[in-house]
Structures are given as C-alpha cells and as structure tokens.
Amino acid sequence: MALAKIVSISGRAVPVRGDDIDTDRIIPARFMKCVTFDGLGEFMFYDVRFDEQGNRKAHPLNEARYQGARVIVSGNNFGCGSSREHAPQAIYRHGVRAIIAEGFAEIFFGNSTTLGLPCVTVSRADREALQQLVEGDAEVEVTIDLERKTVSASGKVFPCDIRESARQALVSGHWDPIAELLESGAEVDAVAGKVGYMGR
Amino acid sequence: MGKTLFEKVWEAHSVRVLPNGQTQLLIGTHLIHEVTSPQAFAMMRELGLTVRFPQRTFATVDHIIPTDCTGEPFADPLAEAMLQELRRNCRAAGITFFDRDTGKQGVVHVVGPEQGITQPGTTIACGDSHTSTHGAFGAIAFGIGTTQVRDILATQTMALGKLKVRRVEVNGSLRPGVYAKDVILHIIRTLGVNGGTGFAYEYAGEVFDHFSMEGRMTVCNMSVEGGARAGYVNPDEKTFAYLKGRPYAPAGAEWDKAVARWRSFASDADAQYDDVVTINGAEIEPTVTWGINPGQAIAIGEKIPTVSGTPEGERALVREALEYMKFSGGEPIKGKKIDVAFLGSCTNGRLSDFQEVAKYLPGKRVADGVKALAVPGSQVVAARCEELGLDRVFRAAGFEWRAAGCSMCLAMNPDKLAGDQLCASSSNRNFKGRQGSVSGRTLLMSPLMVAAAAVTGSVSDAREVFGK
Numbered sequence: 001m002a003l004a005k006i007v008s009i010s011g012r013a014v015p016v017r018g019d020d021i022d023t024d025r026i027i028p029a030r031f032m033k034c035v036t037f038d039g040l041g042e043f044m045f046y047d048v049r050f051d052e053q054g055n056r057k058a059h060p061l062n063e064a065r066y067q068g069a070r071v072i073v074s075g076n077n078f079g080c081g082s083s084r085e086h087a088p089q090a091i092y093r094h095g096v097r098a099i100i101a102e103g104f105a106e107i108f109f110g111n112s113t114t115l116g117l118p119c120v121t122v123s124r125a126d127r128e129a130l131q132q133l134v135e136g137d138a139e140v141e142v143t144i145d146l147e148r149k150t151v152s153a154s155g156k157v158f159p160c161d162i163r164e165s166a167r168q169a170l171v172s173g174h175w176d177p178i179a180e181l182l183e184s185g186a187e188v189d190a191v192a193g194k195v196g197y198m199g200r
Numbered sequence: 201m202g203k204t205l206f207e208k209v210w211e212a213h214s215v216r217v218l219p220n221g222q223t224q225l226l227i228g229t230h231l232i233h234e235v236t237s238p239q240a241f242a243m244m245r246e247l248g249l250t251v252r253f254p255q256r257t258f259a260t261v262d263h264i265i266p267t268d269c270t271g272e273p274f275a276d277p278l279a280e281a282m283l284q285e286l287r288r289n290c291r292a293a294g295i296t297f298f299d300r301d302t303g304k305q306g307v308v309h310v311v312g313p314e315q316g317i318t319q320p321g322t323t324i325a326c327g328d329s330h331t332s333t334h335g336a337f338g339a340i341a342f343g344i345g346t347t348q349v350r351d352i353l354a355t356q357t358m359a360l361g362k363l364k365v366r367r368v369e370v371n372g373s374l375r376p377g378v379y380a381k382d383v384i385l386h387i388i389r390t391l392g393v394n395g396g397t398g399f400a401y402e403y404a405g406e407v408f409d410h411f412s413m414e415g416r417m418t419v420c421n422m423s424v425e426g427g428a429r430a431g432y433v434n435p436d437e438k439t440f441a442y443l444k445g446r447p448y449a450p451a452g453a454e455w456d457k458a459v460a461r462w463r464s465f466a467s468d469a470d471a472q473y474d475d476v477v478t479i480n481g482a483e484i485e486p487t488v489t490w491g492i493n494p495g496q497a498i499a500i501g502e503k504i505p506t507v508s509g510t511p512e513g514e515r516a517l518v519r520e521a522l523e524y525m526k527f528s529g530g531e532p533i534k535g536k537k538i539d540v541a542f543l544g545s546c547t548n549g550r551l552s553d554f555q556e557v558a559k560y561l562p563g564k565r566v567a568d569g570v571k572a573l574a575v576p577g578s579q580v581v582a583a584r585c586e587e588l589g590l591d592r593v594f595r596a597a598g599f600e601w602r603a604a605g606c607s608m609c610l611a612m613n614p615d616k617l618a619g620d621q622l623c624a625s626s627s628n629r630n631f632k633g634r635q636g637s638v639s640g641r642t643l644l645m646s647p648l649m650v651a652a653a654a655v656t657g658s659v660s661d662a663r664e665v666f667g668k
Binding site: 017018019020022024025028029030032033034035036037047051052076077080081082083084085086088089103105106107110111114115124163164165166168169172174176177178180181182184185187188191192194195196197198199 | 212226242253256276279285354357461
C-alpha cells in the first residue's frame with residue numbers, strides 16, 4: 001500500500017506540561033461510546049480544556065495563539081494507561097502531526113506510529129527548553145527531522161530519538177503494516193499449523 | 201543456554217521479520233469487545249477484507265453494559281448501538297460471541313480464562329490494555345489498538361518489536377491480610393509506572409508459586425500499569441488443574457499432549473534475563489494509592505508524601521496529585537472518609553475475590569452514606585457466587601449486588617462517581633476522572649481493604665477491622 005513517506009514534520013507547537021499523561025486524559029472514556037473515530041478530534045484532552053459546566057479552563061490548548069499547532073511537547077511516559085487508539089486518533093484528528101516527549105508508553109507509541117503520527121523522545125532538559133521556547137513565542141516553527149533525528153526550533157537543534165523500526169516504517173512509507181501482513185498468508189497457515197492449538 | 205517462556209512463545213509464533221525489523225507475530229487467540237472493535241470491522245469492510253480465523257476470535261460485551269439488569273434496549277442509545285454493532289459483526293463473520301443470553305458474558309479478561317480459552321504457550325491479543333492478565337497462564341498476551349485489531353482480524357498476525365524480559369521475583373511469604381493486589385501495587389510503586397517500558401515481566405518466586413491462578417491474574421493484569429505491555433507466570437500444576445475440564449480446554453487424549461506441550465514452554469532454569477529484580481514478600485503491606493497514577497501508592501500505615509520530601513524530578517507530579525486528590529502531604533491515608541466502595545473489575549472481580557470478602561462480611565454493615573457496589577466479573581462468577589449464597593452475604597451487609605461488567609472501573613456504563621466523591625476501588629486505575637466524574641477520586645486497594653473501607657466509612661486497615 002503506497003503511503004506517504006513521513007520524513008519531517010514542521011509546525012507550531014503547543015506545550016502540554018506534566019508527566020504520565022494517560023490516555024483517559026487524552027480522551028475520556030465517555031467519548032468512546034461510538035462506532036467510528038470520526039469527530040474525536042473535538043474531544044481531545046476534553047477535561048483538561050473544559051470544566052464540568054463546559055467552561056474553558058486556563059490551558060495552552062485553549063489559547064488562541066496555539067490553535068492550529070501541529071506538534072505537542074509533553075513530559076515523560078506520555079500516553080500511559082488504556083490501549084485505546086481513540087487517544088492518538090483524537091490527537092491526529094485535532095490536527096496534530098507529531099509528538100515530542102521525554103518518553104512514551106508502549107501501546108500508545110505503537111498505535112500512533114500506525115497512524116503515521118511520529119512520537120519522538122528528547123532529554124528532560126531539551127523538553128524543558130522546547131516548552132519554554134514555544135511558551136515564549138507560540139509562532140516558533142518546530143521541525144522534527146526523522147532522517148537526522150533532530151528537533152529544530154528558533155535556530156537551535158536538539159537531538160531526538162525514536163525506535164528504529166518505527167523510524168524506518170515512517171520514512172519509508174510503511175507505517176501501516178496491513179499490506180505486508182497480508183503478503184504472507186501461506187507462511188501464516190504453516191506457523192498456525194505448527195503451534196498445535198489453532199484447529200486447522 | 202536456556203530460554204525464557206517469552207522467547208519460546210515468540211519463536212513458535214514468529215512468521216517472518218518485516219522490512220522495518222519488526223516481527224510478524226501469529227496471534228493464536230484474539231479476544232474482542234464492543235469498544236475497540238467496531239472501527240476495526242469498518243476498516244476491514246473499507247479494504248474489502250474478511251476475518252481470517254473466525255474460530256480463533258472470541259467476543260464479549262463488557263465495557264458499556266449496565267449492571268442493573270434493565271434489559272434491552274439499553275437506556276443509553278450509544279451503548280445500545282455498540283452492542284448491536286458487535287452482534288452484527290460477529291454474526292456476519294461467524295465469531296463466537298459470549299453475549300448476554302449465553303450465561304458466559306463478562307469482562308473479557310475474566311471470560312477467557314474461565315472458558316479455558318486462555319492457555320499456556322499461546323499468544324493472545326485484545327484491544328484492551330489489561331490483556332496482560334492472560335499471562336497468568338504462561339501465555340504472551342498483548343493489549344493492542346484498533347488498527348491492530350483490524351490487522352489480526354484480517355491476518356491473524358500483528359507487527360511487533362520483541363520485548364526484553366525482566367524477572368520479578370517475590371520471595372518469602374506474604375503476611376496475613378496481604379493479597380496479590382498489594383503485591384502488584386508494591387511492584388509498581390517500586391519499579392515505577394514506566395519502569396516496565398520495553399519489557400515483559402516474568403513473575404516468579406515463592407509468592408507466585410503459592411498464589412492461586414486468580415492471584416496470578418490480578419498481578420499480571422496490572423503489569424501494564426507498571427509500563428510492561430505483557431507479564432506472565434510460568435505454567436505449573438496449578439495452571440493445568442485450573443484449565444482441566446473447562447469448556448475450551450483440550451479433553452481426552454488431547455489433554456495429556458497439551459499438558460506436555462504447555463510444560464515445555466516454561467522458562468529454562470538457565471534462561472538469561474535482561475534484568476532481574478528481587479523483592480522480599482514479607483515486607484509488603486496492605487497498599488493503597490493516594491494519587492493519580494497506580495505508582496503513587498503507600499502502605500496503609502504510611503503518610504501521604506509531601507512535595508518537599510519528594511525528589512525534585514517528581515515534585516510537579518506529587519503537587520498535581522495532591523491538588524487533584526484534595527489531600528495534604530504528610531496526612532495519613534488511613535481515616536480518609538470515602539463515599540463509594542467498588543468491588544469488581546478485571547483485576548479483582550473473580551470468584552475468589554468475592555469469597556474472600558464474604559468470609560469477613562457477616563455481622564458487618566456498609567457505613568451510612570457509603571454506596572457500595574459488588575460487580576461480578578462475569579455471568580459465570582455471578583452464578584457461582586449466587587449458588588454459594590455470597591450474593592446474600594453482600595446484600596445483607598448493604599452492598600448492591602450487580603450484574604457482570606466493567607462497571608465503575610472506567611464508568612462507560614451508568615455506574616459513575618459524582619462530583620469529587622472518593623472511591624475505595626478494587627480496580628486498576630486511579631487516573632483523573634477515571635471513574636466517570638471529572639473530579640472523582642479513586643483509591644486502589646485489595647478487595648478486603650475495599651470492604652474494610654465500606655464498613656467503616658473510611659480508609660482502614662482490613663487487618664484491624666476484620667481481626668485478621
């Protein structure tokens with residue numbers, strides 16, 4: 001399946017401070033009562049952005065200057081908790097095209113990669129520097145380069161990291177593996193026969 | 201050199217190495233439910249794909265199901281639509297669906313083991329992070345996203361990088377009143393909520409040897425709360441005894457062959473691990489969370505941490521947690537007044553959980569002003585409890601005895617906290633808003649500690665309340 005090669009992403013960035021931001025926070029469970037992902041973008045970080053009466057809370061995600069941001073900059077263990085793909089779907093459908101954080105939870109990372117949403121890690125100090133940079137000037141363009149493994153902003157260049165298999169998948173346009181998985185039907189049958197419990 | 205169970209299962213199920221270096225891994229058993237599968241079926245239709253191994257796919261409905269037995273259609277049209285969609289998809293593809301009228305419906309991670317579908321040496325996946333539960337049987341079980349649900353429906357495989365293996369050994373013996381839930385909360389507290397990233401946890405040591413299968417499931421269930429995508433216990437005689445005679449377990453001559461195969465998957469004595477952690481079981485106390493992630497836990501006698509007493513890198517998180525929980529650092533957790541007690545979930549909604557609590561409930565009453573829910577993990581658990589008369593024990597003590605489902609673990613059904621209610625919960629996550637109210641507060645603990653909080657009206661040491 002021909003997919004876009006995702007080599008670099010540029011855009012304005014919004015800081016979402018905090019460690020261990022879980023997927024319940026990214027998309028509360030009540031918004032998962034749906035049979036399609038359509039429209040989830042609207043509910044991204046809903047309870048972070050709105051109070052119980054639906055009033056906007058003070059948060060960068062609500063600030064006019066960050067509207068249209070294509071990059072999120074956050075802390076450690078981003079996306080922990082539930083395996084709900086609704087979380088990266090909501091982020092993607094909100095218009096975000098890359099996430100920079102100190103670390104990602106495993107399942108979230110995989111789900112995001114499969115959507116073509118790169119998740120790159122930076123050091124704590126560089127995360128702080130990047131957040132301060134975009135807090136100081138929301139117009140700063142942040143560029144994630146997956147070939148060079150760098151994040152650049154305002155003339156500064158920070159090293160970033162991403163699991164090599166994910167990087168390969170993104171830059172080569174194979175981030176959705178379905179086509180490759182479908183290729184090996186005969187091998188799948190052979191292994192299924194050998195494991196001895198699959199009944200055919 | 202010997203191999204770990206993880207390596208053996210991985211090798212047996214590897215189809216090939218993909219161009220990006222990941223492995224195409226055969227998934228022997230695929231469990232699906234109403235929340236994360238409908239979009240996967242829609243993607244399949246869009247791509248013109250069909251379900252490759254419907255006989256290895258099993259469905260149930262759990263997250264959205266009301267537990268107050270009001271029948272169908274559900275009052276919530278969105279929940280009703282999800283149920284109907286799953287029914288339609290299963291019928292069209294020929295997938296076994298443990299539906300509400302089968303007597304086998306329940307939380308997917310309770311249903312798999314009790315039906316004997318969960319077996320040693322197999323790979324299991326489900327669009328739910330607590331799929332790690334099935335590792336209790338020596339299976340390698342992964343929580344996955346919806347696109348991967350599609351991949352497995354269409355190909356019975358998924359693309360995955362190999363995990364490292366950390367052996368978590370808990371030796372010695374547990375003190376009275378200390379349960380599997382305390383063990384896993386202690387492990388997460390010790391290794392961190394992201395300490396397991398990139399690892400599968402192999403749980404071992406005397407404490408795990410002695411645990412029942414249900415205790416092992418409780419621990420494996422919460423592996424993901426420690427960042428480990430999978431967790432397992434090597435299969436042994438207890439594993440085989442649990443499975444024997446279950447509906448989907450091998451029978452007759454097949455049984456002996458299966459046991460021999462299962463046994464061969466256990467980690468070799470000289471297996472090499474990427475990391476080994478040893479914990480003294482005698483040091484584990486009844487443990488309660490005080491914050492907004494499962495690693496923010498303390499022993500019942502300890503005080504809630506202070507910001508100033510916390511290492512610098514974690515202060516912001518402690519501050520955020522104290523603010524959300526409306527607690528002050530330095531206060532005891534014991535004595536905090538609760539509003540709701542929730543007994544259930546894929547972590548602690550099995551027969552032994554209700555049996556253990558029911559031993560201590562007679563003569564006790566749920567405290568005034570506390571709403572207490574007992575929610576069996578499956579219809580099978582509910583029926584067995586009812587045969588044993590446990591439902592009457594719970595009702596007599598003032599608990600509401602409900603029908604099977606995920607219920608207030610994540611509150612996708614009508615069971616929710618209101619406002620900033622404080623809930624003593626046997627579930628697995630204390631995230632902000634997790635139990636259905638934006639400001640609701642969750643304290644994770646063992647089932648008996650939930651019961652102690654329910655009857656005293658505040659967080660208590662179950663050993664004192666029930667004289668253990």
